[in-house]
Amino acid sequence: MINTKEFYDYLVKKGLDFFVGVPDSLLKNLCACIKENSDSKHNIITANEGNAVAIACGYHMSSNKYGVVYMQNSGLGNTVNPLLSLADEEVYNIPMLLIIGWRGEPGKKDEPQHVKQGKLTLPLLETMGIEYMILNSNYQEQIDKCYNYMKETNKPIAVVVKKDTFDNYTITKEKNNYTLTREEALDTVLKELNDDDFIVSTTGKTSREIFELREKNHQGHANDFLTVGSMGHTASIAFGMCLNTDKNIYCIDGDGSFIMHMGSFAVIAQNQCDNFKYILINNGAHESVGGQPTVGFNIKIDEILKAVGFKNVYLATDKEEIKKAISKMKNNSMEALVIYTKQGSREDLGRPTTTPVENKVALMEKISK
Numbered sequence: 001m002i003n004t005k006e007f008y009d010y011l012v013k014k015g016l017d018f019f020v021g022v023p024d025s026l027l028k029n030l031c032a033c034i035k036e037n038s039d040s041k042h043n044i045i046t047a048n049e050g051n052a053v054a055i056a057c058g059y060h061m062s063s064n065k066y067g068v069v070y071m072q073n074s075g076l077g078n079t080v081n082p083l084l085s086l087a088d089e090e091v092y093n094i095p096m097l098l099i100i101g102w103r104g105e106p107g108k109k110d111e112p113q114h115v116k117q118g119k120l121t122l123p124l125l126e127t128m129g130i131e132y133m134i135l136n137s138n139y140q141e142q143i144d145k146c147y148n149y150m151k152e153t154n155k156p157i158a159v160v161v162k163k164d165t166f167d168n169y170t171i172t173k174e175k176n177n178y179t180l181t182r183e184e185a186l187d188t189v190l191k192e193l194n195d196d197d198f199i200v201s202t203t204g205k206t207s208r209e210i211f212e213l214r215e216k217n218h219q220g221h222a223n224d225f226l227t228v229g230s231m232g233h234t235a236s237i238a239f240g241m242c243l244n245t246d247k248n249i250y251c252i253d254g255d256g257s258f259i260m261h262m263g264s265f266a267v268i269a270q271n272q273c274d275n276f277k278y279i280l281i282n283n284g285a286h287e288s289v290g291g292q293p294t295v296g297f298n299i300k301i302d303e304i305l306k307a308v309g310f311k312n313v314y315l316a317t318d319k320e321e322i323k324k325a326i327s328k329m330k331n332n333s334m335e336a337l338v339i340y341t342k343q344g345s346r347e348d349l350g351r352p353t354t355t356p357v358e359n360k361v362a363l364m365e366k367i368s369k
Contacts (some may be wrong), residue, residue, distance in 0.1 A: 001164065002167065004167055004169040005033055006028065007166065008034060008037060010140055014040055014143060014144070015147075017067075018056075018067045018068065019034045019038060019042060019044070020043070021046060021052040022069050022071050023290055024044065024289055025101070026072065027070055027161060032292075034070075045286075048260045048261065049069070050080075053069055053083055056069050057087055057092070057094045060095065060096065066150050067097055068096070068097045069098050069099070070100075071119040074114060079098075081242060089155050089160070091142055094156070095154045095157070097146055098151070098158035099159050100158055100161065102161060102163070103118055106114070109113065111228065114146075114229075124141070126159075131154055131155070134161075134162065143159075172287070174285070174293055176343075178340045179340045180317060181344055181345070182341045182345065183213070184341075185210045186209050186252070189250075193248075194330075198223050198247075198249050199223060200224075200241065200251050202252065203227055203288070204231075205349065207352070208350065209349065221354060222363055222365070222366035223361035225363050226356075227350055231256070232257050232260030235257075247275060252281065254280070255301070256286045256294045258295065258296075266309070269310055270308070270309050273333075274333035275333075281339045282298070282301065282364075284343075292344055305338075309334065311334045312338045315340070316336075316340070
């Protein structure tokens with residue numbers, strides 16, 4: 001296991017002191033170390049991974065230094081365009097160091113959304129012509145090789161990080177003044193919905209909590225589409241469902257997901273569906289992958305939604321405000337609710353016991369009735 005702080009210090013010693021990316025659960029200790037030891041100009045948590053690659057390109061052109069881009073391997077899809085049409089040697093030939101968490105590593109048990117990504121991580125890098133090495137205890141020699149490769153070729157290079165590569169690095173998570181937990185907010189929302197209302201919920205702990213709340217309340221799961229992967233696309237999935245049913249579809253999103261592909265909300269709002277209901281739970285963090293901050297508390301999400309075409313956006317910080325907002329949303333079109341919560345979840349929070357395909361089939365049968 002690699003000492004996280006020593007690894008960070010070695011990167012900085014080599015002049016690799018500009019970090020940019022999207023936090024990952026396998027890299028949470030490294031991301032925590034970067035956050036604690038880098039100022040805001042040397043660590044940018046981006047909307048998505050393609051955004052990070054583009055920033056690293058701009059950074060290199062103005063500094064002649066190499067950016068360090070961190071991500072989960074699921075984020076490689078967001079990087080394909082800028083890596084191949086911007087950084088590639090046949091275009092602008094721009095170097096950067098990619099640090100990629102290897103979820104779904106073949107032979108290791110993982111969640112279903114990571115299995116295919118894990119199988120294709122190394123082949124995808126090879127297809128894109130990106131050299132890589134799997135990080136190990138000889139990391140100083142590996143980082144030296146990466147640095148020299150970037151200097152000699154002006155090309156991106158990747159280090160792939162397996163589970164439990166870095167030792168524990170704990171920082172105090174940023175606290176806010178909100179008292180409601182996400183699970184309490186979700187419980188309140190679910191109790192206000194009708195039996196023929198449907199949910200599309202975002203990735204991570206939100207969907208896990210919805211599954212467990214349904215179990216606790218002795219309810220079925222056929223009304224819920226639990227989006228286990230494809231972060232940032234929850235609202236688009238919900239909107240697509242709205243196009244072929246008159247039943248209300250409640251999208252339950254998170255701030256990280258909202259920010260990741262914010263442009264989709266302009267399209268959704270301008271192609272209005274009366275049955276699209278948007279609920280965003282904002283705790284200002286990528287909590288499911290370690291609690292690294294988003295810009296969720298620094299931007300006016302309600303005004304953004306109104307600007308692209310949502311008619312009304314309600315704000316809530318407690319259960320009564322949630323109830324009042326949903327009561328209004330039920331009978332109105334293109335309205336949204338932003339719920340502000342604190343970070344935190346139960347230590348014993350489980351995962352869905354049904355497969356993604358079983359979830360999809362049950363919902364399709366129920367929504368067609």
